Structure formats: C-alpha cells, structure tokens
Amino acid sequence: MITVLQAAIEGVDVRMEYVARTLGCSPFQAFCRVTLPLIRNQILAGLILTWGKALGEFGAVLMLAGATRFRTETLPIAIFLNMSTGDMEALMVSATILILIAFITLGAFERLGIKMYQRAPGL
Amino acid sequence: MKVKLTLEGIAKKLGDFSLKEISLEVKPGEYFVILGPSGAGKTVLLEILAGIYPPDQGKIWLGERDITHWPPEKRRFGFVYQDHALFPHPTVEGNIRFGLRDSRLNPLQRKQEIRETADLLGIAHLLSRQPHTLSGGESQRVALARALITRPPVLLLDEPLSSLDPPTREILQQELKRLHLIFGSIFIHVTHDFEEAFFLGERIGVLMGGN
Numbered sequence: 001m002i003t004v005l006q007a008a009i010e011g012v013d014v015r016m017e018y019v020a021r022t023l024g025c026s027p028f029q030a031f032c033r034v035t036l037p038l039i040r041n042q043i044l045a046g047l048i049l050t051w052g053k054a055l056g057e058f059g060a061v062l063m064l065a066g067a068t069r070f071r072t073e074t075l076p077i078a079i080f081l082n083m084s085t086g087d088m089e090a091l092m093v094s095a096t097i098l099i100l101i102a103f104i105t106l107g108a109f110e111r112l113g114i115k116m117y118q119r120a121p122g123l
Numbered sequence: 124m125k126v127k128l129t130l131e132g133i134a135k136k137l138g139d140f141s142l143k144e145i146s147l148e149v150k151p152g153e154y155f156v157i158l159g160p161s162g163a164g165k166t167v168l169l170e171i172l173a174g175i176y177p178p179d180q181g182k183i184w185l186g187e188r189d190i191t192h193w194p195p196e197k198r199r200f201g202f203v204y205q206d207h208a209l210f211p212h213p214t215v216e217g218n219i220r221f222g223l224r225d226s227r228l229n230p231l232q233r234k235q236e237i238r239e240t241a242d243l244l245g246i247a248h249l250l251s252r253q254p255h256t257l258s259g260g261e262s263q264r265v266a267l268a269r270a271l272i273t274r275p276p277v278l279l280l281d282e283p284l285s286s287l288d289p290p291t292r293e294i295l296q297q298e299l300k301r302l303h304l305i306f307g308s309i310f311i312h313v314t315h316d317f318e319e320a321f322f323l324g325e326r327i328g329v330l331m332g333g334n
Contacts, residue, residue, distance in 0.1 A: 015208045018175050021195035022202040023222035023273065033221075037212045 156324030
C-alpha cells in the first residue's frame with residue numbers, strides 16, 4: 001500500500017501543487033485538493049489489494065491463531081475446516097461468500113475509481 | 124495594487140546549478156521580460172519570486188514590504204507554466220474558481236467573477252469542459268484566467284507561449300498585452316524567444332548561466 005501510494009504521489013506533477021499554493025493553499029491544502037484527487041485510483045487499488053490480501057490470508061492465521069471453529073475461523077480457514085471434515089455444503093457456502101466479496105469489491109472499485117476518459121493524458 | 128518589485132542580490136544553488144546574485148527593480152505595472160536560453164535559471168528565478176523556493180541569500184521587496192520569507196500562499200503571485208499545469212480533475216470553471224476559494228465573495232458574485240474573467244479571455248464557452256479536451260491555446264487562456272481572477276499584484280509567466288503553434292502564439296501575445304493593460308499588475312515573462320521579448324517587454328533583462 002505504502003509503495004503504491006509513494007509511486008502514485010511521485011507520479012503527480014509537483015508544479016500543480018506549486019500553482020495551488022500561489023492560489024492560496026497551504027502545503028497540506030494543496031495536497032488534499034490537488035494531489036489526493038489525482039491519486040484516488042491508486043489509493044483505492046492499494047486499499048483493495050491490502051484488504052484482499054488480509055481477507056485471503058491463510059498461512060499466517062493458521063500459524064499464529066490456529067484453526068478453531070467459531071474462534072479463529074476466517075473464511076479461508078472455514079473453507080479448510082469444511083474441506084477437512086467433508087462438509088461440502090458449508091464448503092460451497094464459504095467459497096461462494098468469498099467469491100461474492102471479490103465481485104462486490106471489484107464493482108465498488110469500478111464505481112468509485114476515476115474512469116479513463118476523465119483523466120488527462122499522461123496521468 | 125500598484126507597487127514595485129525589487130530583488131536584491133538573490134542567489135540560489137540547486138544541485139549543480141546556481142543563480143548568482145540577481146538584482147532587479149521592476150516598476151509598478153511594468154511588463155518585464157527575462158530573456159535567456161534553456162538552462163539559464165529563468166524558471167528557478169520565477170519560482171523563487173513566487174515563494175516556492177527560498178533564496179539562499181538576498182532579499183525580495185514588494186513595495187516597502189520585505190517578502191523574502193513569505194510562503195507562496197501569502198504572496199499570491201499568479202503563476203502560469205509553459206505547459207499550463209491545469210488541474211485535470213475539475214472542469215475549466217473549477218480550475219478558474221480554485222483561486223476564489225477563500226475570497227469573501229458569495230456564490231453568486233463568484234459565478235459573476237468567473238463569467239467576467241472567462242469573457243475577458245474568450246473562454247466563456249469552455250467553462251463546462253474538462254481540461255484534457257482543450258487545445259494548447261485554450262489551455263493557456265484557462266491558465267491565465269485562473270491566475271488573473273485573484274487579481275495578483277505580480278503575474279509570473281514561465282515561457283507561456285513556447286508550446287503553441289505560431290498563429291496561436293501571435294494571438295496570445297496580443298492578448299497578453301491587452302490583459303496587462305486591463306489588470307495593470309506587474310507581468311514578469313520569461314522566454315528564450317527574442318521576437319516575443321521585444322514585442323511584449325517594456326524592459327528586457329538577460330539571464331545566462333545564472334547571471
């Protein structure tokens with residue numbers, strides 16, 4: 001997330017912030033009013049990547065918290081437990097929920113993100 | 124506000140480049156052109172004037188006030204870059220309105236002010252457009268409107284015409300002269316074009332290798 005944001009901020013023409021400052025903005029206001037809207041897509045992408053990684057995390061959860069039903073049962077752990085116990089119905093439900101979350105997240109990104117035609121060439 | 128702008132021994136070192144003791148007095152309401160080749164330090168000088176970089180030494184006076192350590196938001200000098208640096212996310216109207224954010228005008232007066240400035244620059248029909256749909260000449264007019272709407276005491280123009288085709292450049296040269304007469308602020312225009320400098324400048328300063 002930090003790497004994505006750093007690259008995004010570095011990609012914005014710093015002179016736009018300079019112009020904003022000559023028009024009365026403090027450095028923080030110039031960042032919020034000029035840079036932040038321009039990197040909205042990258043912020044969203046970074047958030048979704050981070051969230052997706054956290055949502056799908058399996059190994060770290062298993063190592064640190066174990067796989068206990070109703071206690072440390074994240075969705076990937078639930079899929080693992082259901083598969084281990086042969087509960088195919090619960091397995092399908094868990095997998096479907098995970099797939100639905102992925103689609104909803106992508107849909108939200110499409111809606112909230114800046115469309116290509118709204119962006120200036122080169123940005 | 125008609126005041127003179129004075130630079131006293133301004134020096135700045137940026138990496139390998141250094142601007143060496145620039146002293147200059149620009150008269151109230153004067154159109155001053157700084158002529159120099161690429162890499163002479165013209166843009167750095169303008170950015171120092173705007174308050175973006177502090178000078179390593181020397182002083183800048185606006186009338187009787189020492190503004191050397193004033194940040195850009197306090198100086199409120201207009202700045203127009205060569206490639207316009209329009210904000211791509213708001214419309215043309217949003218770009219022009221940007222400088223009026225903290226003005227005391229009510230929304231109706233603001234709208235009126237934007238309309239008047241746009242009329243003056245001949246861009247009233249472009250107000251609802253997105254910046255990336257504009258031509259070079261139109262973008263430059265929008266950048267000028269955005270800078271001029273705040274009535275800056277000094278307008279800094281960094282090679283504003285060099286990315287335009289010759290006919291548009293000629294038209295905009297005339298426009299700049301007209302705007303200078305209307306607004307009466309100090310215009311400091313940097314260029315590497317002799318003809319442009321002689322056409323526009325009431326006085327011309329030459330900057331070469333930071334001198």
